[in-house]
Amino acid sequence: MLAIQPKFPDSNPTWLEFPRTDGDASILPTNTQKIVDHDGHVNFMRPVGLDESTSINWRVGVATQLAKRMNLPEGPKYVLKTFPEGYHMYDHNKGPQSAPRHDPYLCGSVNVNRFRSVNEFIPHALWLMQDATMDRHNCECKYCAKQPQRAVTAALGLPGQRSPSVITSAPTRGPRPPREPRPRLTKPYAAVRPAPKPVKALTGPQQFLTPERNGDIMYALAHGDDRASRWFRKGELVWCALAPAIRGRTAEEDIIFWPGLVEEVHLKTQRCHECPRMASAKRCSRFVVCTRKHMMTADETRHRRPSTPRQHLRRKGRTSWKVRQWNVYKMKLLAVTHNYIVTDEQVVPYLAYAPSGQLLHAVTEVFTQIMSEIPIEEMDDNIQKVYTFDPLGPEDDMDGGFILKFRQAVMPYTLAIEIASNLASYWLPTDDWNCKFTITPPPLPPQPNRNRNCRRRHNPNNLNRHPCIRL
């Protein structure tokens, strides 16, 4: 203990001292003189004494949390004796001289420019207290860890609420001037409600579509190749086909689709090779995954030396493989904690499907039955079971196991449909977007008989080949 103790309102506090510091007094602010400019404004850093209210708030707030995290015995009132060596607290005064804005800052750290609040400083103080290596990577403060303060506060369980001021020995602000007594209202009284603040308009995306994506779509449309198109966006609400479906009493009561949100989209690419054996036997449109073995010529087969794709291309003059692409969606199934990986064929737009009347009737029936059986006090526990249900989990081996699974599915399915229907009110297929493209007509085959009347057959599939389509 020092011979001269810092002033503190509590009669017998337990002082905490920092065993080390990352402070350096030479970097403290120098604009500490109050200078009033020609507009009557000030802008200076007023040094705050250890016994001022702001300083005491910090010393108590930090020390309390340090004591808790360092497992010090409960009971005593812990207070920082001083800030770390080289640190000092300042009150930034800015604005009109009569009523400047006050921002308290703890300055002096060589690692952090300044701390603006108790919660900002607590993790750094803990690091100074505990980490003898002084390795900054071990510090969890927002500046060293480069995290938002909210994340730090939540991770460390710091007090989120603003604490009221402790007893002040030297208030940073003067006492409030007594208020003017309110004038007595003479009836009748008519109040005018102030106009509500205008609602802030949400800013939408600045770019509807990347040029690359636009180019891909143009190419796919022009070449009639829509297989690689991605039909669903991240975050979009869709129905996922369950494989296998959750069986009900009849086929009409099967739960075939479960609502979900597209969490991730991955483009899968596979090189496919036109199998020479298939091609020679019969012209076949099937392609198989290209392996080195498939790329062997007859000569190579004898000598067992496969050619590289480049050599193969050079020899043949053209590629004998194709690239197949498709999308894989990672779906977040609603109302349950499970994710589900599906391909394009297993996803249906939300507006393209609705559960049948029979299914909804069966679900309602079972739901009502379940709700009547569960005691109210067990409902919270039951909700936990809802989240953990796996729509793709196996049926029970026992007789009628599928009925048991259907029964387990009813509550999460009901919840999922409810969530989906709420989400659907915010659902939008796409932003307004004009799609314009030009199709180069393929060269006409030689006409065997020019005199024959050529009548164009109407093909509804060609409707979307119109050179200007608004999607």
Add this chain to the structure above:
DNA sequence: CTACCGAACTGCGATAGCAC
């Protein structure tokens, strides 16, 4: 005594400006 009001206080995110 209680409800209400509004100023003061507090914490922290957002952002402009600057240096590199």
Add this chain to the structure above:
DNA sequence: GTGCTATCGCAGTTCGGTAG
């Protein structure tokens, strides 16, 4: 372009005064 700093602004909380 990126990262840092200084500053601003907003929202939530606290607290003292007043009316009923």
